[in-house]
Amino acid sequence: MGERKKVCKEIVKACEEFGFFKVINHGVPVDVISKMEEESLSFFSKSEAQKKQAGPANPYGYGSKTIGFNGDMGEVEYILLNTNPNTIAHYSNTISNNNPTKFRCAVNWYIEAVKRLACEILDLMANGLSVSDTNFFSRLIKDSDNDSLFRLNHYPNTKDMDTSSPTPPPPMDVAHYKVGFGEHSDPQILTLLRSNDVGGLQISLEDKVWVPVPPDPFAFWVNVGDVLQALTNGRFLSVRHRALVTNNNNNNKTRMSMAYFAAPPLNAWT
Numbered sequence: 199m200g201e202r203k204k205v206c207k208e209i210v211k212a213c214e215e216f217g218f219f220k221v222i223n224h225g226v227p228v229d230v231i232s233k234m235e236e237e238s239l240s241f242f243s244k245s246e247a248q249k250k251q252a253g254p255a256n257p258y259g260y261g262s263k264t265i266g267f268n269g270d271m272g273e274v275e276y277i278l279l280n281t282n283p284n285t286i287a288h289y290s291n292t293i294s295n296n297n298p299t300k301f302r303c304a305v306n307w308y309i310e311a312v313k314r315l316a317c318e319i320l321d322l323m324a325n326g327l328s329v330s331d332t333n334f335f336s337r338l339i340k341d342s343d344n345d346s347l348f349r350l351n352h353y354p355n356t357k358d359m360d361t362s363s364p365t366p367p368p369p370m371d372v373a374h375y376k377v378g379f380g381e382h383s384d385p386q387i388l389t390l391l392r393s394n395d396v397g398g399l400q401i402s403l404e405d406k407v408w409v410p411v412p413p414d415p416f417a418f419w420v421n422v423g424d425v426l427q428a429l430t431n432g433r434f435l436s437v438r439h440r441a442l443v444t445n446n447n448n449n450n451k452t453r454m455s456m457a458y459f460a461a462p463p464l465n466a467w468t
């Protein structure tokens with residue numbers, strides 16, 4: 199079997215078993231990632247009052263603790279954007295009032311690079327599934343009306359949390375954690391997730407068995423989303439995952455992640 203064919207088969211197997219896999223040597227330039235991370239860090243380091251100028255997230259913009267429309271809460275603050283360049287340009291003004299152009303460019307470069315990677319992965323998947331039209335999935339996210347999203351997440355350290363509860367927390371190395379981002383699956387086709395070197399992400403393979411995902415700032419994790427599960431008639435699993443805030447890391451570094459959610463146009467006929 200040729201090398202490419204082998205990769206296609208392995209990707210399909212991972213999507214059937216886990217709906218989740220890791221990509222290394224992905225071709226997204228290091229400086230594109232580090233510029234995006236720099237922008238993210240500089241935004242989240244601002245004062246609460248400054249950050250709130252870019253909110254509330256409805257659904258785009260800055261949000262803190264409330265996630266989505268179902269009243270979900272978590273120890274997370276985030277910026278959610280549509281990947282449409284007009285939306286990015288609009289929000290850049292309040293997200294980075296000292297240099298909106300720098301922020302906008304960092305986001306656009308990052309999105310351009312991860313979108314290319316997502317398309318390549320989707321073509322490999324189609325190939326592995328022996329779909330005759332191998333660009334079928336990637337065409338959906340290349341459509342100019344695609345509804346793809348980009349999200350920057352920041353999780354505080356437990357040291358910053360309220361520990362004034364009457365019952366003392368269990369020893370730090372046991373189950374002392376808070377939910378940063380509660381259990382969910384991503385609704386779109388595919389998610390490319392990249393984080394700094396602070397852990398917290400977990401995936402659930404069987405019911406309620408949580409497996410920690412080691413952080414790797416040089417890699418991308420790929421999540422199969424609900425749309426791809428549906429497009430493959432359930433052959434691919436859309437992976438359930440969550441992010442916890444722990445204080446296992448003894449330095450003060452906090453987790454930052456960035457997620458690109460590749461989605462078809464809202465009115466796509468699939």
Ligand SMILES: O=C(O)CCC(=O)C(=O)O
Nearest residue numbers: 349351379399441455457
């Ligand atoms: O921060 C993480 O690792 C998880 C983020 C996530 O699941 C999401 O943004 O949908």
Ligand SMILES: [Fe+2]
Nearest residue numbers: 382383384439
């Ligand atoms: Fe997610």
